Amino acid sequence: MTAPEISPPLDAILQEIKATAALPLAQAKTLPREAYADEDYFTFERDNIFKKDWMCLAHVSQLKTPGSYIALDLFDEPLLVIRDRQGIVRVLSRVCAHRAIDIMPDDDAFPREGEARLLVCPYHKWVYELDGTLRGCTQMHNAEGFDKADWKLSEFRSEVWNGFVFVNFDGNAMPLAEQYADFDRDIAPWxxxxxxxxxxxxxxxxxxxxxxxxxxxxxxxxxxxxxxxxxxxxxxxxxxxxxxxxxxxxxxxxxxxxxxxxxxxxxxxxxxxxxxxxxxxxxxxxxxxxxxxxxxxxxxxxxxxxxxxxxxxxxxxxxxxxxxxxxxxxxxxxxxxxxxxxxxxxxxxxxxxxxxxxxxxxxxxxxxxxxxxxxxxxxxxxxxxxxxxxxxxxxxxxxxxxxxxxxxxxxxxxxxxxx
CATH class of the missing domain: 3.90.380.10 (Naphthalene 1,2-dioxygenase Alpha Subunit; Chain A, domain 1)
Known part of the structure; x- marks a missing residue:
């Protein structure tokens, strides 16, 4: 019986990527297979690239009216890209502030795109405004010290650049206007x-x-x-x-x-x-x-x-x-x-x-x-x-x-x- 193939440790993969990238173009070669197939390296990319840089989720033409939304999942985060009543495009968490349910479960009854007047959790009918603030929560009057203002849907840092909606998970990325300034000049005529x-x-x-x-x-x-x-x-x-x-x-x-x-x-x-x-x-x-x-x-x-x-x-x-x-x-x-x-x-x-x-x-x-x-x-x-x-x-x-x-x-x- 052939022994199962073991991928090299993450540090070895990273060092090989660096060594490959250091070659001049005339000597360039492909990356090691692990850069495309190793789950530990993908986890490294998730935590050190995707969650620290900007990820594009939508274009504003998909969100034309207040309440128009796109629901999608990225890195185990249930996201809601939505235009609120003031016309601001936000990226909200779909996780209810009550019992942690995804307020848009994976079911045909909850379309991934559409238009909503309010955001309603199907579990206990907590109701949120389009900006994530809690509007209504029945049967919470006996909860001592409970204040609706404290219980919003969480929001991720987002920016709209040239009509595209981006999210930054860790909240520390350079503003897109600075990061993509040269990019912006290249595509301005469009x-x-x-x-x-x-x-x-x-x-x-x-x-x-x-x-x-x-x-x-x-x-x-x-x-x-x-x-x-x-x-x-x-x-x-x-x-x-x-x-x-x-x-x-x-x-x-x-x-x-x-x-x-x-x-x-x-x-x-x-x-x-x-x-x-x-x-x-x-x-x-x-x-x-x-x-x-x-x-x-x-x-x-x-x-x-x-x-x-x-x-x-x-x-x-x-x-x-x-x-x-x-x-x-x-x-x-x-x-x-x-x-x-x-x-x-x-x-x-x-x-x-x-x-x-x-x-x-x-x-x-x-x-x-x-x-x-x-x-x-x-x-x-x-x-x-x-x-x-x-x-x-x-x-x-x-x-x-x-x-x-x-x-x-x-x-x-x-x-x-x-x-």
Missing amino acids: NVADMEIAIELEWECDFNWKVMVENWMESYHHIGTHAATLNVNMPGELTWSEPEHPYFLHAHLPYTDKLRGELRASQAGGPAVPGFKWIEGLSETQAFEWGLFTGFPCFMFLTTHDRALWYRLLPVAADRCLLLTTTLVSKEAKDAPDYQEALASETEMPNTFHSEDMVMNAAVQRGLRSSKVVRGRLSHLEEPVWLIQRYLAARADGRYPEKANRAPYHGPRAMQAAE
Whole structure:
């Protein structure tokens, strides 16, 4: 009988991640399998990365009216993202202040999204206002010294940045306006706070959260995974990355000259190109590429000439995460006469390439479980994977990477710098 395989201790995993991240890009290789499969390391990430940094939960277009809410669970915390009567978006705990029940049990009678006038605990009918304050609690008049003002639903620290609702569990993260200041400048022309989610797709993923983020950020895989879909108009070999930033990643995936020509002709009154009404105020560089972003640790955002994409990623375990993929469009696009036609045609496209990614990501996780898995080398096109490694290594030491003061290693700006 073969003895069960034993993972190395957590300290050994952390040291190997740091050693791997210290390699220059030209010598870069993949992380040890334990970084994707070891539950002790996932627990370390939960406590030292996810709970200390910002996690994105919602977009304000999902919470349009007072009382509109989204209920979700993250790291054993039952959360309620809700807009109160004053229009303030909050992240409340769903744990009743009376007997600790989740006031929205896991049952079809309690929808995960909707609109509420009040928050009512089904156990003993304690009633809370939309901001979490206790409004009513029958049969508590004999409880000595009881004051309703003392018994609110707990609230987590949250911020709204560019229309996205983030939560910070430990309450000590840098304000998003400071942390993402450069990120904000990069995406300002899209005015994302005024965009609306038009398409949503949910996925239960049997793979590690980093498998998803790495796949999101590197477009090298377009050559294989999306050979007949995305790679036709956005060849993987054209992708390039911005220099290292402490708080986010930014990569570029340019369109082909053929697609650029078709889009220019369409804007000039020529044959229509499938899609939504263009985002106004974009430069040609901004319009004619996919702009790929990840705000650490896992806020995935993408810009195009006519829309934005946002992925809500909720890590569950070392080999499991939950994913919501969304498409956001401008209000002008939603008001356009051909919007419904565009929506119908464009809903199929993300489902197709997301499905391609899900197949590959699950296959990566299966490979990571194999006794024959090896530590592969990285292409220069996988620079974002190397940068993610450097973020993980820095967070293992309780810090963030340093902002790089250099030209990009590859791409048009690298060529210009070389000249």
